[in-house]
Amino acid sequence: MDLLVVGDANPDLVLRGDVRPRFGQAEQLLTGADLVLGGSAAITAAGCARLGLDTALLTALGDDVFATxxxxxxxxxxxTLLLRPSGGAPTGLSVILAPAGDDRAILTLPGTIPALRPRDVTAELLATTRHLHVASLYLQPRLAAGLAGVFARARALGVGTSLDTNWDPTGRWASITEILAHTDVFLPNANELRAVTGRDDLDEAAALLVATGTTVVMKDGAAGARAWWPGGACAAPGRPVDVVDTTGAGDSFNAGFLAGRLAGLPVAGALAWATAAGSLSTRAAGGTAAQATRAELTPSGR
Incomplete structure (x- = not known):
């Protein structure tokens, strides 16, 4: 396969309209509700498959309607779904409260999300793929604790590695230094890059990581994205769209970048694919309904 994605998969219940809770049994009327695919890893995998990559997702699901x-x-x-034992836990769930505008709140039931362990990423799996991508690291503490070793094994086999940590709810960013030492591409947003490095200036923050050999690809919302790598840097704007829902846009961005690099594009070309893919994904509710096709990223469809 082209890509093995490891991490979370669960439904997202996206609620729109008057979503700020008022307790005391007050009933509020919504303008929309959608039950869609959620999980950073799952949305990235779906986006990569839509862009033509032979993609597998290693995850854990329960035995319930959310798994279905x-x-x-x-x-x-x-x-392709590769499932690991869930330990009897229910499938995870996120409820996304989306008022008008770009802000949102996310309530997550972890469920099966933390079930993966480093040993689940076997040598046999790594031998079958060109690239390994891991997402939602800090919702999976057991995987995080041993991911540096997993990435080291992948690199020894000639498999590329990439990481989107998402935010660390604990604020500790444990094991990140060891993991990034074996990471080819790090895909944070601006706040995550600052948190990981402890630097407010984004160029300085990126330089700290690039010095170790990592390519930093930073998502910057409507402003587009920036990338830094040993010997170079570039930026790319977002594509103008009528935004319906920004859920999962960063994961679709990841899919665009990975598809570009696996297609042989330089970093700047892959970044242009990524910003287009992230922007286009916001055209519909949820993270996958409006994900880009290859033809939408390149007029020639190549």
């Missing part, structure tokens, strides 16, 4: 919803969405996109 998740499986259906991934299978419809052509993602």
């Amino acid at each position: 919803v998740t499986r259906r969405h991934l299978e419809d996109r052509g993602v």
